[in-house]
Amino acid sequence: MKNILIASYDLEIGGVERSLISMLEQFDYENYSVDLKLYKHQGDFMPMLTNKVNLLKEVPEYATFRKSIVTLLKEKNYSIATSRILAKLQADIIGKIKRISEPGYYQMQLMWKYAMPFLPEIEKEYDVAISYLWPHDFVAEKVKAKKKIAWIHTDYSAIEIDEVRDIKVWSKFDYIVAVSDACKNAFIRKYPEFKYELIVLENLVSYDFIQAMSTVDVPNQFITDSRFKIVTVARLSHAKGIDMAVRALKLLKEKGYEEIAWYVVGYGGDEAKLIKLIADLELDKDFILLGKKSNPYPYIQASDLYVQPSRYEGKAVTVTEAQVLGKPILITNYSTSGSQIENGKNGLICEMSSFGIAKGIENLYLNRQKLKSLSDYNRKYSFVYEGKLTKLYDCIEVETEGLQKNELIGAI
Template sequence: MRKVLIASFDMEVGGVERSLISMLNNFDYVNNEVDLMLYSHTGDFMPMLNDKVNLLDEINQYSTFRKSIGETIKQGNLILGLTRVLSKFLAKVNGKSKNLSEYGIYQMQLMWKYALPFLPKLDKEYDVAISYLWPHYFVAKKVKAKRKIAWIHTDYSTIETDIDMDLKMWNKFDYIIAVSEDCKSAFLKKYPSLKEKVKVMENITSPKFIRKMAEEDIEENIKEDDSFKLVSVARLSHAKGIDNAVKALKLLHDRGLTNIKWYVVGYGGDEEMIRKIIKENNLEDSFILLGKKINPYPYIEACDLYVQPSRYEGKAVTVTEAQILNKPVLITNYPTAKSQVRDKYDGLICELSVEGIANEVENLYKNEKLRMMLDNNCRGIDYSNGYELEKLYKLIL
């Protein structure tokens, strides 16, 4: 039996966490003994963890990464709290000299750099250690394993990092798994020296599970709503472009298409800003934030069109899930978009702008024949891909 460790932050509702659950549900437990290290045992997806996985006890010091500086200090982790204060200060000071336009990612890198000496190691030695979510410093520095693998879920060409600092971390890994070919290409443009380490393995999807979950009842009366319904499932963050979605709906209403409503399943730090834009554009009854939902599939099932208005993605899990539910899909032309849909076959790709989104939504709203074609093409595709795990097993033999 191979001893395998998989590490991630928590099980809050999100695409990466859903893909982790799918991977764990399809894992080979005959030949692998799997430990799961979560920095924080929090999140609505915790009950969905496969019972064949051994969930390691939460370690107090690592749980602080999901807490505020005040909470961290209050709970007795004074030094870790101070490293957070230091990283916040240095990110602003050094970020300017590094020509970074935003310091959030750099601050997280510094936070781990200064916290690492005060974080405990795992005693157990593994055959394989997998770090499922960036930053990967825990597996890189605090785990003993014969082989180490890091996962990348996003488009690294859009993220501002301290490259030298990141390379020191990436070089601790034997392999780096990208969730799509485009995700790999974007990563290698930034880190070309890592070419030999990077492999591609798509997120695991389970059509049977998704279709079953889509049958569940929902409290909201979306199914009875006779408007043309758009749905997006996304964190309320800059990357996901929900602010552009609000402005696109305003443009559509200004064109007289007031029968269109946009529902968003998700939560995040930009909620207040997005609600402000909704109010400024008098769209309170038409652009509806549904909040966090453990099961987003009934909402996708109820829509006429699934839209992913993102500024960047690695490979959006929810787009494939919408295709599994045979929904016409519209995504913006983010750098990895062409790895997500075949334009005009199983989805449409529109210009990444407010007007680009509005134009293509209008096109699909008026063209039922096109929507039906996209729907039918999705029905003819088998989206199950448990076989992708064979790629991982070959790396860990």
């Protein structure tokens, strides 16, 4: 039986975390012994973690990644606090020099770089170590394993990072898993030297679980809202484009569409900015931030339209979940959108702007037959990717099967 390590940050609410829970639920525990390394044992998804996986003890040094600098200073963890301060200052400077709208990716890379000397190694040696969430420095530098695999969940053409450091880390991995073909292609365009290490493994979702969860904890106030209800499930961040959504609703209101309400399930660093924007545009009763919800499915199920207004995505788990629930869907034309929506068949793709989002919503609001046809298609089509862990098992077992890496990737 091979020993597998899977590493990620925590089990807070998010698409990556939901896909990790699904993967762990479906893992082959008869043939593999799986240890799970969470840097911090926290998150609303913790109770959903299967008892078949061995959750490793939380290590204080790694738990710091989910703590603020102020908290670290209060706890007298001066070395890692200093590394975090240096990372933030340097990232802010790089952001201003390069005019980067979201220097957070630089900051995360630098955070790991400066903290690395203060982080302990894992003593156990594994057959395979899997890093599920970028940055992948922990598995690259602090884990001993015969084979290493890392995941890509985002569109690499849309983020600004330190490419030299990124290449150094990626080079430590034998395989790189992208969550969609578009995600894979975007990564190859940036790093063609890794094209032979890449495979595609769709995010796993459970049809039965989503359907069952969509019928519990139904929010009465939401259900009784008789307006045309739009729902978005997303992190409140620049990447997810919620600010464009707010402005799109304002455009619709100015055109006289008073019977439209937009609900957002999620939380994040941009919450204060969005609350101010909503107030400034006088949309307090129409654009509603519902906050963190461990079960977003009743909101999706009760919606008239699901909208993903993102600036970039790898492959949005929430869109797949809305498809599973048979909802009509509108997404922006981020570079990987074509890997998730066949425009006009199982959803619509609109221009990535407040105007484009408003126009897309208006088209569907006025054309209820189109809205119904999108919904009908999604109800009939299977968007569930259960059983596709065989690709991952192939990577794990490739040497014992006598296959060469390039042959394996060509085969799958």
